[in-house]
Amino acid sequence: MTPSDQRFWINTVTLDHVEGAIEGSFTQADHGAGKRLRQPSPGDEMIFYSPRTSLQGGKPVRQFTAWATITGDKPYQAYVSDEFQPWRLAVTFHDCRRVDAKPLVDQLSFVTDPAHWGLPFRRGLFSIPRQDFATILACMTA
DSSP, X not given: OOTTTOOEEEEEOOHHHHHHHHHHXXXXXXXXXXXXXXXXXXXXXXXXXXXXSSTTTOOEEEEEEEEEEEOOSSOEEOOSBTTBOOEEEEEEEEOOOOEESGXXXXXXXXXXXXXXXXXXXXXXXXEEOHHHHHHXXXXXXX
């Protein structure tokens, strides 16, 4: 992959799921669906945004909570239970610190309405410009 081919991603995931993903070196998206996980490629970078501590009734977090590099070339299906076999993609997580998202929104081009800055994150997994990734990562690795 050349630097011009590299893409940058935000993945909106609750904090408890981010913590599980870090343990397992994977990412999921869209509650385990596999369609959008086919978009990232090995070498792409992903930042995780956690709106809440957990999906059902969790407390607000609203932070960028993890950073990973995509290592898998295609999603794989995992067995969690008979009712839940999510699609996952292999990643390598990097050391970083969690940072509040709101102070950064004026610097992020994908946030077009600062008054409603949380709306873009409702898309789940989405690509962002290199400069937005660099802005967030600089705070996470400071």
